Amino acid sequence: xxxxxxxxxxxxxxxxxxxxxxxxxxxxxxxxxxxxxxxxxxxxxxxxxxxxxxxxxxxxxxxxxxxxxxxxxxxxxxxxxxxxxxxxxxxxxxxxxxxxxxxxxxxxxxxxxxxxxxxxxxxx
Numbered sequence: 001x002x003x004x005x006x007x008x009x010x011x012x013x014x015x016x017x018x019x020x021x022x023x024x025x026x027x028x029x030x031x032x033x034x035x036x037x038x039x040x041x042x043x044x045x046x047x048x049x050x051x052x053x054x055x056x057x058x059x060x061x062x063x064x065x066x067x068x069x070x071x072x073x074x075x076x077x078x079x080x081x082x083x084x085x086x087x088x089x090x091x092x093x094x095x096x097x098x099x100x101x102x103x104x105x106x107x108x109x110x111x112x113x114x115x116x117x118x119x120x121x122x123x124x
Contacts, residue, residue: 022067027052027060029097032086035070036094039085069093 007016022028027049034040034048046057061084064070069090075081086094 019067022063023093023097025060027056028064029100031057031060031064032069032090032093032097033101035084035086035090036098039073039083041081041083045084064090 008014009016009020011017023032030049030052031045034045040048042054042057042061045061046052046054049057052060061070061072065072068087071085071087073083073085075083
C-alpha cells in the first residue's frame with residue numbers, strides 16, 4: 001500500500017492549505033452552518049446568511065461544490081428549482097464551524113472591550 005505524503009498546513013506548498021483557506025472564509029462558515037439544517041434553495045440561503053451578496057453566495061457555493069462539501073440538486077421544473085445540501089464530507093465541518101460561531105457570540109463583549117482598550121492606547 002503506498003504511503004500518503006505528510007500534509008502540513010504550515011508549509012506554503014502543502015495542498016491542505018487551500019482547504020484551510022476555504023474553510024476559514026467567513027462566508028464558507030456561515031453557508032455550512034446554514035446548510036446544516038438541510039437542503040436549501042439559493043434564495044433561502046441568501047436570506048439566512050444576512051449580508052451576503054448574490055455574487056459572493058454563488059462563488060462560495062461553487063467553491064464548496066468543487067471541494068466536495070456541497071452538492072447541488074437541479075430539478076427539471078419550470079421555473080428551474082435548485083437546492084443545495086451539505087455532502088457527508090461537508091457535514092463533518094459543521095461541528096467545528098458551529099463551535100467557532102458560538103465562540104464568537106459568547107466572547108464578543110470581551111473582544112469589543114479589548115478593541116476599545118487597544119484603540120484608546122493608539123490615539124495620540
